Amino acid sequence: MKSNVLESWAFLLALLASLALVAVGFGFILDNADAAKLFGIPLAGGPTDTYVTVAAVRDVAFGALTLVFTLLRDRRAVGLCLLLGAIIPLGDGIVVLRHSTTPLMFLPLHWGGVIACVAFSLLLLRPGRKVNDPPSQRHTPAG
Numbered sequence: 001m002k003s004n005v006l007e008s009w010a011f012l013l014a015l016l017a018s019l020a021l022v023a024v025g026f027g028f029i030l031d032n033a034d035a036a037k038l039f040g041i042p043l044a045g046g047p048t049d050t051y052v053t054v055a056a057v058r059d060v061a062f063g064a065l066t067l068v069f070t071l072l073r074d075r076r077a078v079g080l081c082l083l084l085g086a087i088i089p090l091g092d093g094i095v096v097l098r099h100s101t102t103p104l105m106f107l108p109l110h111w112g113g114v115i116a117c118v119a120f121s122l123l124l125l126r127p128g129r130k131v132n133d134p135p136s137q138r139h140t141p142a143g
Helices: 002-030 032-039 047-071 075-085 087-099 103-125
Strands: none
Touching: 002 032, 002 047, 002 075, 002 103, 032 047, 047 075, 047 087, 075 087, 075 103, 087 103
């Protein structure tokens, strides 16, 4: 029972986070100026401002990929996606650290994302029964 509740919460959290990332990505595509402010590097004007759209499309794609694995209820795929996807906010934080005039204001957002991705992925990748196994085939500890 405890594992079912944990899996339900993990599924709900993954679903909400995936949908939020897709929504944020589309919002950033529509409003580059606000996106740049939230990212931590203001628009300078010119062709270098396209980084915002690239980051937004990346967020939509990553959110959609995680959403698909979540809807398939593939716990390991979601966990691996999040673990490897932690590279994205890590890289974003490094970019902000190097190019923002106020990096300390924005690092918690990006590197907090790293911590959240890694922590949630470890929860999903823990050994145990598989979500898709029928109840009769699920592994239960002897005792």
